[in-house]
Amino acid sequence: MTSTFINIFGATGNLARRKLIPALYDLHCKGQLSTDLKITGVAPGEMTTPEFRDLVRESEASLNQWADFADRINYVQADVTSPEDMVRAWQVIAELTPEQEPGRVNCLHYLALRPDLYAPAVTALASAGMTGNGPGWRRIVIEKPFGSDGRTARDLNEHLHKHLDEDQVYRIDHYLGKETVQNLLVFRFANSIFEPIWNRNYIDSVEITVDEEDMVGDRGEYYDGSGVLRDMFQSHLLQLMTLVAMDPPHSYEADALRNEKVKVLSAVRRPSLREIEEHLVIGQYEGYHYEPGVAPGSQTPTFAALRLFIDNWRWQGVPFHLRSGKGLPAKNTEMIINFRSPPHMLFPVPDDGDIPGNQLLIRIQPDEGVGLEFQSKVPGAGLRMRPVNLEFSYDAGFNDVEIPDAYERLLLDALAGDASLFTRSDEIELAWSIIDPITDRLDLPGAPTPYRYLPGTQGPQTP
Numbered sequence: 440m441t442s443t444f445i446n447i448f449g450a451t452g453n454l455a456r457r458k459l460i461p462a463l464y465d466l467h468c469k470g471q472l473s474t475d476l477k478i479t480g481v482a483p484g485e486m487t488t489p490e491f492r493d494l495v496r497e498s499e500a501s502l503n504q505w506a507d508f509a510d511r512i513n514y515v516q517a518d519v520t521s522p523e524d525m526v527r528a529w530q531v532i533a534e535l536t537p538e539q540e541p542g543r544v545n546c547l548h549y550l551a552l553r554p555d556l557y558a559p560a561v562t563a564l565a566s567a568g569m570t571g572n573g574p575g576w577r578r579i580v581i582e583k584p585f586g587s588d589g590r591t592a593r594d595l596n597e598h599l600h601k602h603l604d605e606d607q608v609y610r611i612d613h614y615l616g617k618e619t620v621q622n623l624l625v626f627r628f629a630n631s632i633f634e635p636i637w638n639r640n641y642i643d644s645v646e647i648t649v650d651e652e653d654m655v656g657d658r659g660e661y662y663d664g665s666g667v668l669r670d671m672f673q674s675h676l677l678q679l680m681t682l683v684a685m686d687p688p689h690s691y692e693a694d695a696l697r698n699e700k701v702k703v704l705s706a707v708r709r710p711s712l713r714e715i716e717e718h719l720v721i722g723q724y725e726g727y728h729y730e731p732g733v734a735p736g737s738q739t740p741t742f743a744a745l746r747l748f749i750d751n752w753r754w755q756g757v758p759f760h761l762r763s764g765k766g767l768p769a770k771n772t773e774m775i776i777n778f779r780s781p782p783h784m785l786f787p788v789p790d791d792g793d794i795p796g797n798q799l800l801i802r803i804q805p806d807e808g809v810g811l812e813f814q815s816k817v818p819g820a821g822l823r824m825r826p827v828n829l830e831f832s833y834d835a836g837f838n839d840v841e842i843p844d845a846y847e848r849l850l851l852d853a854l855a856g857d858a859s860l861f862t863r864s865d866e867i868e869l870a871w872s873i874i875d876p877i878t879d880r881l882d883l884p885g886a887p888t889p890y891r892y893l894p895g896t897q898g899p900q901t902p
């Protein structure tokens with residue numbers, strides 16, 4: 440049987456320890472990893488394999504299962520930017536399966552590294568012969584942020600394409616691995632009742648919210664150069680927007696899905712300077728300056744609310760309200776589809792205003808589920824109405840099934856060669872071309888400064 444390696448570069452960092460190893464451990468416990476799969480942790484620190492296993496040990500792991508899982512793990516001390524070190528790492532990996540020719544083993548190289556190391560790491564891997572598809576396959580997983588603007592993303596794509604084919608590159612946006620995000624496509628395209636009304640004739644506006652209670656924590660240095668627009672909008676929020684807005688793809692297959700997403704991103708109106716003034720609100724939580732790694736006097740936004748429009752037949756004139764921030768009252772990711780009010784109301788309208796249109800609420804996390812709000816007659820005399828809810832919750836609907844972590848799904852897909860839930864080079868570049876004019880404007884002298892908000896409050900008023 441051909442062996443498969445997951446080689447985690449940056450294996451002693453937070454991502455590897457908090458996300459990748461736990462996801463692999465869970466997959467191991469569920470019996471979803473093939474028996475010949477091995478994990479190599481690669482990092483520059485001096486450490487033995489038993490020490491590395493201890494370092495990444497899951498605190499809640501059962502003794503037996505962990506021992507079994509830990510047998511899959513090895514550690515190689517190497518600098519991923521050094522071609523000589525990569526040649527040595529490749530030899531160590533090859534020695535782990537002496538019965539097989541190195542060219543026959545499959546390798547998923549996971550770059551859990553600082554973004555400035557992606558390009559040199561790929562050069563070093565390529566020069567050590569670790570990127571060419573042989574009889575065994577070679578794939579590279581790259582974490583976000585993919586570039587810090589359109590130009591750097593394009594440069595990185597060009598660099599990758601010098602050494603790899605596009606179908607060897609798996610660019611992660613972990614939101615696409617979330618069960619409820621995938622369910623959005625099932626909800627839209629496995630039910631026939633929504634598609635006929637999923638357009639400007641019936642939908643008044645769309646809200647996409649990714650609120651976080653957490654603050655910047657120990658990521659100040661990265662975050663301060665990035666801010667919420669690059670960290671969250673360019674990736675997660677625009678990806679969610681493409682899934683809500685795209686046309687039905689002809690199949691659930693990587694290119695068909697990604698082609699439809701690209702059409703949406705191409706049709707998003709690039710905001711003019713005037714629109715940026717009118718459609719953007721930015722904020723920064725009080726005390727952000729004291730976070731380690733944050734520059735004194737930094738104007739980096741930790742909150743933004745942005746209104747975007749999609750210039751096509753389906754969505755012309757429908758505002759998409761995107762909002763995300765840190766230091767807000769609670770973690771809450773949701774999408775609200777606001778439908779239009781009925782064109783003519785037969786029933787008495789309350790003195791305090793209109794009867795609102797129906798609202799479809801898709802809760803991504805937590806309390807995963809879907810709710811539909813509609814008007815109902817209050818029992819008793821008269822025709823008084825009040826909104827009521829039709830509710831589906833994952834807890835009640837699938838009470839025997841645990842929702843897997845996004846990384847579990849994405850690791851399995853990358854191992855299986857299914858790129859549907861990964862972003863293609865053109866998608867990333869188009870997403871930057873929407874965010875770049877906004878961040879460019881904020882970098883100019885005289886740019887709007889962020890409103891201050893207290894951690895734990897709702898953030899600034901949104902447009």
Ligand code: BG6
Binds near residue numbers: 670
């Ligand atoms: C990451 C961002 O991509 O997503 C973080 O860099 C953010 O700033 C995180 O906190 C949110 O992910 P999740 O899965 O916790 O919603």
